[in-house]
Amino acid sequence: MSIECGQTANQLFLNxxxxxxxxxxxxxxxxxxxxxxxRIVDGVDTNQTWFTVTSTSVANEKKLTGTTxxxxxxxxxNMVMITSLPTTQGNxxxxxxxxxxxxxxxxxxxxxxxxxxxxxxxxTLNVKLTKTPTTQLAMATVNEASxxxxxxxxxxxxxxxxxxxxxxxxxxxxxLVLPNFVTFNNDVASRVLSLAPTVSNQMTTTNxxxxxxxxxxx
Amino acid sequence: MWxxxxxxxxxxxxxxxxxxxxxxxxxxxxAAAVPLTMAPAFTQWPPCDYAITHALTWTLGASNNAxxxxxxxxxxxxxxxxxxxxxxxxxQMTLTDVVTWTD
Numbered sequence: 001m002s003i004e005c006g007q008t009a010n011q012l013f014l015n016x017x018x019x020x021x022x023x024x025x026x027x028x029x030x031x032x033x034x035x036x037x038x039r040i041v042d043g044v045d046t047n048q049t050w051f052t053v054t055s056t057s058v059a060n061e062k063k064l065t066g067t068t069x070x071x072x073x074x075x076x077x078n079m080v081m082i083t084s085l086p087t088t089q090g091n092x093x094x095x096x097x098x099x100x101x102x103x104x105x106x107x108x109x110x111x112x113x114x115x116x117x118x119x120x121x122x123x124t125l126n127v128k129l130t131k132t133p134t135t136q137l138a139m140a141t142v143n144e145a146s147x148x149x150x151x152x153x154x155x156x157x158x159x160x161x162x163x164x165x166x167x168x169x170x171x172x173x174x175x176l177v178l179p180n181f182v183t184f185n186n187d188v189a190s191r192v193l194s195l196a197p198t199v200s201n202q203m204t205t206t207n208x209x210x211x212x213x214x215x216x217x218x
Numbered sequence: 219m220w221x222x223x224x225x226x227x228x229x230x231x232x233x234x235x236x237x238x239x240x241x242x243x244x245x246x247x248x249a250a251a252v253p254l255t256m257a258p259a260f261t262q263w264p265p266c267d268y269a270i271t272h273a274l275t276w277t278l279g280a281s282n283n284a285x286x287x288x289x290x291x292x293x294x295x296x297x298x299x300x301x302x303x304x305x306x307x308x309x310q311m312t313l314t315d316v317v318t319w320t321d
Binding site: 126 | 221224228229267
């Protein structure tokens with residue numbers, strides 16, 4: 001089984017049968033099978049947290065699920081799935097079945113789309129006709145936590161580093177352009193919005209069809 | 219894309235601009251009527267275009283005894299005319315506008 005770090009892989013399999021079940025025609029005559037997955041380190045079975053075995057909605061079917069989000073786990077690992085029968089039926093010691101497999105954890109593929117943005121709170125501005133206020137608009141910033149949240153973004157280093165430079169644009173939400181009394185310096189460092197309403201048809205307080213201008217930034 | 223700012227644009231009348239002061243007029247008694255029209259009209263600033271009610275009144279001389287009459291069709295205009303020699307004097311005319319409006 002092979003995954004990229006941070007991803008999950010599944011393998012479906014059927015409960016293995018046994019000789020008693022075959023002889024009697026009853027699949028669970030020796031009890032229900034249980035499964036334990038171990039990592040083999042230096043020839044010794046050791047506990048691990050990468051794999052789980054669960055039932056599916058299909059009769060007699062199991063699902064082996066392997067995952068890890070720890071970069072230190074990258075590499076090839078020797079694993080064993082141990083199938084056991086119950087040991088509570090008398091003093092019988094039933095045989096177990098060891099299924100060996102390898103678990104390969106590959107470096108995650110850099111995915112810059114996993115970066116999230118912190119959106120600034122919308123501000124409000126009331127301007128009177130013939131006044132010329134200016135204000136600096138806040139801009140979205142890359143969420144710090146998202147830069148290291150998952151392996152696929154943590155792998156974006158060096159030549160694969162995500163381009164976090166920004167360009168911004170501003171339009172009125174319904175007009176899709178800026179109103180003619182609004183100018184905006186879209187230089188990222190500036191972001192200065194200047195207003196200069198001069199005529200009454202730019203007013204919102206007397207216009208039921210346009211009670212406010214909402215400017216959306218991209 | 220996100221909403222960055224909501225802008226409301228309102229207007230508050232700061233002043234009422236008055237007509238220009240006309241040049242002094244010299245009228246000769248018994249001459250034909252001399253019209254005087256004040257211009258431009260009283261206007262709101264900024265141009266909020268609020269509906270304003272104007273109440274224009276003239277004071278025609280200190281005792282309101284100047285030989286002039288307000289033109290009924292145009293409250294900005296007066297007509298100066300008299301045949302009465304006792305009206306020989308200097309008169310100061312004042313046009314007052316009381317304005318009311320609702321934002």
